[in-house]
Structure formats: structure tokens, C-alpha cells
Amino acid sequence: xxxxxxxxxxxxxxxxxxxxxxxxxxxxxxxxxxxxxxxxxxxxxxxxxxxxxxxxxxxxxxxxxxxxxxxxxxxxxxxxxxxxxxxxxxxxxxxxxxxxxxxxxxxxxxxxxxxxxxxxxxxxxxxxxxxxxxxxxxxxxxxxxxxxxxxxxxxxxxxxxxxxxxxxxxxxxxxxxxxxxxxxxxxxxxxxxxxxxxxxxxxxxxxxxxxxxxxxxxxxxxxxxxxxxxxxxxxxxxxxxxxxxxxxxxxx
Amino acid sequence: xxxxxxxxxxxxxxxxxxxxxxxxxxxxxxxxxxxxxxxxxxxxxxxxxxxxxxxxxxxxxxxxxxxxxxxxxxxxxxxxxxxxxxxxxxxxxxxxxxxxxxxxxxxxxxxxxxxxxxxxxxxxxxxxxxxxxxxxxxxxxxxxxxxxxxxxxxxxxxxxxxxxxxxxxxxxxxxxxxxxxxxxxxxxxxxxxxxxxxxxxxxxxxxxxxxxxxxxxxxxxxxxxxxxxxxxxxxxxxxxxxxxxxxxxxxxxxxxxxxxxxxxxxxxxxxxxxxxxxxxxxxxxxxxxxxxxxxxxxxxxxxxxxxxxxxxxxxxxxxxxxxxxxxxxxxxxxxxxxxxxxxxxxxxxxxxxxxxxxxxxxxxxxxxxxxxxxxxxxxxxxxxxxxxxxxxxxxxxxxxxxxxxx
Numbered sequence: 001x002x003x004x005x006x007x008x009x010x011x012x013x014x015x016x017x018x019x020x021x022x023x024x025x026x027x028x029x030x031x032x033x034x035x036x037x038x039x040x041x042x043x044x045x046x047x048x049x050x051x052x053x054x055x056x057x058x059x060x061x062x063x064x065x066x067x068x069x070x071x072x073x074x075x076x077x078x079x080x081x082x083x084x085x086x087x088x089x090x091x092x093x094x095x096x097x098x099x100x101x102x103x104x105x106x107x108x109x110x111x112x113x114x115x116x117x118x119x120x121x122x123x124x125x126x127x128x129x130x131x132x133x134x135x136x137x138x139x140x141x142x143x144x145x146x147x148x149x150x151x152x153x154x155x156x157x158x159x160x161x162x163x164x165x166x167x168x169x170x171x172x173x174x175x176x177x178x179x180x181x182x183x184x185x186x187x188x189x190x191x192x193x194x195x196x197x198x199x200x201x202x203x204x205x206x207x208x209x210x211x212x213x214x215x216x217x218x219x220x221x222x223x224x225x226x227x228x229x230x231x232x233x234x235x236x237x238x239x240x241x242x243x244x245x246x247x248x249x250x251x252x
Numbered sequence: 253x254x255x256x257x258x259x260x261x262x263x264x265x266x267x268x269x270x271x272x273x274x275x276x277x278x279x280x281x282x283x284x285x286x287x288x289x290x291x292x293x294x295x296x297x298x299x300x301x302x303x304x305x306x307x308x309x310x311x312x313x314x315x316x317x318x319x320x321x322x323x324x325x326x327x328x329x330x331x332x333x334x335x336x337x338x339x340x341x342x343x344x345x346x347x348x349x350x351x352x353x354x355x356x357x358x359x360x361x362x363x364x365x366x367x368x369x370x371x372x373x374x375x376x377x378x379x380x381x382x383x384x385x386x387x388x389x390x391x392x393x394x395x396x397x398x399x400x401x402x403x404x405x406x407x408x409x410x411x412x413x414x415x416x417x418x419x420x421x422x423x424x425x426x427x428x429x430x431x432x433x434x435x436x437x438x439x440x441x442x443x444x445x446x447x448x449x450x451x452x453x454x455x456x457x458x459x460x461x462x463x464x465x466x467x468x469x470x471x472x473x474x475x476x477x478x479x480x481x482x483x484x485x486x487x488x489x490x491x492x493x494x495x496x497x498x499x500x501x502x503x504x505x506x507x508x509x510x511x512x513x514x515x516x517x518x519x520x521x522x523x524x525x526x527x528x529x530x531x532x533x534x535x536x537x538x539x540x541x542x543x544x545x546x547x548x549x550x551x552x553x554x555x556x557x558x559x560x561x562x563x564x565x566x567x568x569x570x571x572x573x574x575x576x577x578x579x580x581x582x583x584x585x586x587x588x589x590x591x592x593x594x595x596x597x598x599x600x601x602x603x604x605x606x607x608x609x610x611x612x613x614x615x616x617x618x619x620x621x622x623x624x625x626x627x628x629x630x631x632x633x634x635x636x637x638x639x640x641x642x643x644x645x646x647x648x649x650x651x652x653x654x655x656x657x658x
Contacts (some may be wrong), residue, residue: 074268
């Protein structure tokens with residue numbers, strides 16, 4: 001079982017981010033970066049598949065700045081075998097450019113499975129996984145919460161949690177899958193894994209990126225929340241509350 | 253303190269992992285273990301699997317093969333969330349395992365260290381007795397030579413892991429005629445865990461193939477103010493039979509070994525105290541910035557600013573003391589006074605900081621709903637265990653005065 005997992009280095013969701021002086025990027029000073037949490041599910045799933053198969057290779061691929069090597073090391077510490085960094089100072093706003101660069105790297109890798117997180121928690125785009133599948137002409141199942149592969153490595157079944165139910169999708173291998181929360185419980189990297197990760201191969205090469213069709217023009221913090229209003233107390237306040245919710249807030 | 257002063261990328265990876273574990277796994281369970289005074293077997297199993305019970309020991313002895321700083325980082329991070337978990341790792345590693353690594357024969361290391369380093373069994377250190385605390389020279393437990401074995405009689409108190417542990421390094425008097433601190437020898441004693449059912453359930457803490465010494469008994473469990481999820485008990489030797497090959501290190505050299513072990517342990521305890529203080533500060537920042545009184549966040553009052561600023565300043569100072577002492581030890585430099593200073597300062601700071609933390613939380617701080625009352629209870633023992641603050645001052649003063657006075 002040869003599995004690629006594409007990961008992204010993202011700001012920690014606990015960090016308070018600030019917009020940089022150019023008005024269209026984040027001020028990275030003092031920001032802690034982590035392995036995108038959805039990608040953690042993908043890494044964990046790849047490791048479990050390899051462990052279950054008893055053989056194979058898990059390759060971590062990332063596109064990002066030099067510092068993304070640390071993010072790849074985290075995945076290697078969890079147990080992945082080797083890493084590839086497509087290095088660029090700035091990740092393009094156009095997901096298609098990222099997808100093209102990743103697809104070129106993955107194309108001749110002979111992977112049975114290519115896994116992604118369903119989205120990155122910094123840009124919420126949900127794009128790159130399906131785009132890579134399209135570029136490689138592979139089937140794609142997004143946001144999977146459960147995965148079964150057939151014993152013969154020919155295909156599998158994935159479950160997606162949709163509004164009010166579960167969608168069950170069959171697919172042949174090789175395939176591209178994107179992971180949702182609930183797929184598994186990612187492991188912590190053990191100290192032995194952290195030690196071993198230092199010695200695992202990590203190939204760094206420049207990412208070849210086109211200009212793309214999107215330009216990020218501005219980043220703006222969300223408007224400050226306005227103060228609430230107390231319309232009264234007890235049952236007597238209910239009619240007024242309903243009126244305001246309907247007429248002012250327009251949520252009813 | 254800037255991370256780059258002492259930490260490599262690998263240290264930061266270890267810190268990230270332990271921080272996540274502490275926040276996601278230990279924090280949600282710490283209150284229950286404390287209230288019920290239960291040993292956290294499930295969390296100990298997870299820590300064992302992650303390699304946290306053998307951090308600084310070589311890989312060929314079953315350890316993680318990491319350095320001493322990594323170990324200190326782990327204690328520091330665990331204590332931010334729960335001191336009982338931190339002392340469990342610390343007592344097991346520095347008190348239970350390090351004497352065997354430092355003074356054991358190759359055979360002893362091969363037999364005992366892998367069991368301890370992988371967390372297969374837990375270790376402890378039996379020094380304190382009813383009549384011998386800070387004055388360890390007053391050891392009354394005796395070991396009588398019977399040829400191929402020794403017979404031990406006596407009792408040890410306040411022993412971390414005397415109950416859950418299976419390998420304990422204990423001191424006993426082997427030469428009754430010798431002066432107080434001479435004539436004491438260290439022994440590796442083995443016994444079954446007192447919590448076989450739990451150890452079996454989680455799959456760590458018991459090795460049926462390890463031969464046990466008959467007559468080594470677990471005494472009553474202490475009902476403590478703090479560190480309530482840590483296992484502290486009496487350890488009783490009742491005609492205990494300890495094989496001759498379990499004599500650890502130099503015969504009649506146990507006192508010197510013990511001092512060495514305690515010197516190293518001080519830095520771990522200092523890191524633990526620092527962690528409690530820092531955890532308390534984090535709780536205060538979260539609480540005072542959300543709790544409103546007189547129409548605004550408590551943190552917007554200047555009186556609160558002063559308290560928070562003092563806590564943060566002292567914590568910063570303690571970080572430098574702790575990591576500098578750890579660096580001295582790691583790089584093979586003398587560290588005795590620096591370790592004592594770090595322990596003295598960090599433990600007294602953590603008492604001050606946690607009392608202040610409860611005050612800043614007001615009435616909520618006095619309830620078990622918020623962790624600061626637990627932190628305050630956990631802080632006190634830091635000024636007592638592994639050498640009281642008074643003993644630390646004596647150690648420091650001795651280094652200052654040296655031969656100037658008799």
C-alpha cells in the first residue's frame with residue numbers, strides 16, 4: 001500500500017492572528033504554526049492503512065515555506081516514512097496552482113491512495129484535494145468520516161456525513177480522499193517517533209507555480225460584535241422579543 | 253525566556269506533543285483523579301506508550317534516548333495542567349530509575365532499566381523513615397548479611413509509588429557500628445503492585461516474570477493535602493529477603509548515592525513547581541479577562557494588573573533558574589547550588605502564585621470547579637518534598653561558605 005498524504009502548515013487556531021501591514025497577509029510574528037488538524041486525520045488514516053496492510057509506504061507532501069519542514073517532521077514523527085516539501089515563500093491564493101504543483105509531484109508516484117484533509121483551517125477553501133483528483137483523473141470522495149478498503153487493494157467504500165444522514169460511496173483505487181473529523185483519533189507522536197523522524201528522508205525542492213487566476217486583494221477582520229439588547233423579563237417580554245427577531249434581526 | 257536559548261527544534265516538538273497531551277487528555281480528567289484520590293492508570297499507560305516514562309535513558313535500555321532538558325520540559329508541561337501526573341513521571345524517572353542507571357552494574361541495568369524505561373513497571377525511591385527525613389543519616393532500616401541474600405527490617409514512609417510500583421531503590425543500614433551517614437547501602441527491592449487489577453486492565457505497571465522479594469509490604473496509603481492522584485504510601489520490610497545481586501552501587505556507599513540522586517531530582521521538582529505556577533497564571537489570565545465585576549472585566553483593574561505582573565515576572569525568573577540548572581547538569585558542569593536555588597525559588601514562588609491565583613478567582617477559586625484550589629494544594633509539598641526549602645538554603649549556604657566555617 002503506497003499512500004501519499006498532502007498536508008499544510010497553518011496558524012494554530014488558538015493563536016490570535018493579526019493582519020500584516022500590506023493588508024492582505026497575516027503578520028507571522030509570534031504566530032505558532034501547526035499541522036492542519038484535518039490533515040492529521042489523513043496522516044493517521046494512512047498510518048493505520050499501512051499498519052493493517054503490514055507493508056507499504058506513507059509519503060508526506062507539502063507545499064509551503066522552508067518552515068513547513070517542521071510540519072512534515074511532525075507527520076514523520078507520527079510514523080510516516082518520508083517527506084517532500086515543494087518550497088515556496090508564499091502559498092498562492094489560487095488553489096488550482098497549488099493543486100497543479102502537487103499533482104505534478106504525485107503523478108508518477110504510483111500511489112494507491114492520495115489523502116488530504118477536507119480543508120485547511122486557514123483559508124477554508126476545500127479545494128485542493130478535489131482539484132488534484134481532477135488533474136490526475138482519479139476518483140475523489142471528499143470529507144470522509146469512515147473508510148473501508150477491500151482486501152485486494154482494488155477499491156473501497158467511504159462514508160460521508162451529510163445533513164441528516166450518511167452517504168456511502170464506492171470507489172476504485174487509486175483514489176483521492178479528503179478526511180473529515182471523526183475518521184479516526186490521531187495519535188500523538190511518541191518520543192521514539194520524534195527521534196526517528198530526524199533521520200527520515202525529507203526532500204526539499206522548489207515549487208513550480210503559475211500566476212493563477214486569483215489575486216488576494218484584502219484581508220479584513222470581522223466587524224466587532226454589537227452589544228445585545230435586553231427587551232424585558234419573564235413571559236411578558238416574549239412578544240416584543242419575537243417582534244424584534246422577526247423585524248429587526250430578520251431571523252424568524 | 254526565548255526558546256532558542258536552550259531549546260532545539262526537537263525539544264519544541266517534544267513540548268508541543270506533551271502540551272497537547274496535557275491539555276486534551278490530562279486536564280479533563282485531573283479533577284476527578286484528585287477528588288477521588290485515584291492513581292491515573294489510563295493516563296499513565298498512555299504516557300508509557302509515548303515514551304514519557306524513560307525519556308533520558310538510552311534506547312538500548314528501552315528509553316527514548318533523549319536528553320535531560322527534554323525530560324525537564326515534560327515535567328514542566330505536565331505540571332502546568334496537573335502536578336500529580338508530573339510527580340508520577342518525575343518520581344519514577346529521577347528517583348526510581350536514575351539510581352540504577354547511575355550506579356547499577358551492567359547486569360542490573362539490563363534487568364531492571366528496560367522494565368522501568370518502557371513503563372512496564374513503575375519505580376520509586378525508599379529513603380524517608382519515621383525517624384529520618386531531612387536527616388537521612390538517621391536511617392533505622394537494617395539489612396543483615398545472610399550469605400546469598402540480605403534480610404531487611406524497618407519501614408519507609410511517604411514513598412511515591414510504594415503501592416503501585418514494583419521496583420524500589422531503598423536504603424538500609426548495613427554497618428551498625430559506622431558513623432551516621434556511613435554504613436548505609438542501597439538495595440533494589442521488588443514487590444508486586446498493590447493495584448494488580450488496574451495494572452492488568454491497562455496493560456502497564458505489572459511484570460509477572462520479575463522475581464519479587466518476599467517480605468516487602470505496602471503500607472497504608474497517605475491521605476494528602478495535594479498530589480492526591482499520586483501514589484504515596486508506607487513501605488514495610490518484614491524479614492524481607494533481598495538477593496545479594498540486588499545490592500546497588502558501592503557497599504556502605506548508599507548515603508553518597510542518595511545525595512547524588514536528590515541533587516538531580518531537585519531540578520525536576522523545580523520544573524514541576526514552575527509548571528504549577530505557570531498553569532496558575534494561565535488560569536488567572538483566562539478567568540480575570542472574562543469575569544466581570546462593576547461592569548468590566550476583572551483584569552481591567554490595576555490591582556489585578558499588579559498581581560499578574562508580579563506572578564509573570566517571578567515565573568520568568570524561575571524559568572531561567574530551572575533551565576539554566578538543567579543545562580548545567582546536561583552539559584556535565586557542576587550544578588549543585590544552582591539546582592538548590594532553582595528548587596527553592598520555584599517552589600516558594602509556586603506557593604505564592606497559587607495563593608494569589610485563588611484570590612484572583614474570588615469565591616470561584618475556593619471551589620473545585622476551577623483548578624486553582626488544586627494547584628494551591630499541590631504547591632505546598634514542593635516546599636517540602638525532595639529536600640525542604642530549609643535544606644535547600646543549607647545546601648546553598650554550604651556552597652557559599654565552603655571551608656570558611658567549621
